[in-house]
Amino acid sequence: MRVGFIGSGRIGGNLARLLVAGGHDVVLSANHPDGPKRLALELGQRAAAMSPLDAIAASDVVVIAVWWEGFPDIARDYGAALAGKIVIDPSNPLSERDGKIVPLAIPDGLTSPQYQLRRLGGDVRLVRTFGDRLAPDLLADGQRGQNGGERSEMRYWSDDPSAAEIVRPLIRDAGFTPIDGGALADSTNAGE
Ligand SMILES: NC(=O)c1ccc[n+]([C@@H]2O[C@H](COP(=O)([O-])OP(=O)(O)OC[C@H]3O[C@@H](n4cnc5c(N)ncnc54)[C@H](OP(=O)(O)O)[C@@H]3O)[C@@H](O)[C@H]2O)c1
Secondary structure, three states, X not given: OEEEEEOOOHHHHHHHHHHHHOOOEEEEEOOOOHHHHHHHHHHHHHEEEOOHHHHHHHOOEEEEXXXXXXXXXXXXXXXXXXXXXXXXXXXXXXXXXOOEEEEOOOHHHOOHHHHHXXXXXXXXXXXXXXXXXXXXXXXXXXXXXXXXXXXXXXXXEEOOHHHHHHHHHHHHHOOEEEEEEEOHHHOOOOOO
């Protein structure tokens, strides 16, 4: 599969590393092109760096690995291109204020991915996963599973069962045992 990334930082970068090791192609993008270009060089032939719009167009599945508060910008700039796409959402409702990580309130009693889906627009086929552990742990746990060690569980949630079925093998190929957590209304965030 070809997986696009909007955001190629800590979580996006490490998930890209795992997916390339698992036999997939990745298309990396960010605000500034230098980070994705460097990572694509590191990852080799299975990786390319593009603009976010080109990455979305070139991919079967798109990971939105930007800060939780960045989703309105993503919706504004790329919402039309994302309509109908399968989107992986690893974002957690956290922000950085004065150097400290602080939790953000989610309006209307929604779970985080329900709210992110609302911000992106209902046409997006959103699957919440890969957001439950720190980026270095994601890489270490996935690599252990890929190398024949004990596989860590990775839960996923979606209101679109056929989108979840497409994401499920990506979770497995990234080195984890996929666990169906149910609908977006049932989802939890990191640490819960
Ligand atoms: N870090 C963790 O341990 C961790 C764990 C679980 C979940 N998460 C979640 O994963 C998400 C990403 O976190 P992170 O730690 O990976 O963040 P990060 O290291 O700061 O990376 C953010 C990435 O998003 C890009 N970006 C930001 N705004 C953008 C825009 N408008 N268009 C395109 N690209 C944009 C940045 O590009 P530039 O660098 O070019 O600005 C950067 O590549 C967050 O929602 C977080 O809650 C993180």
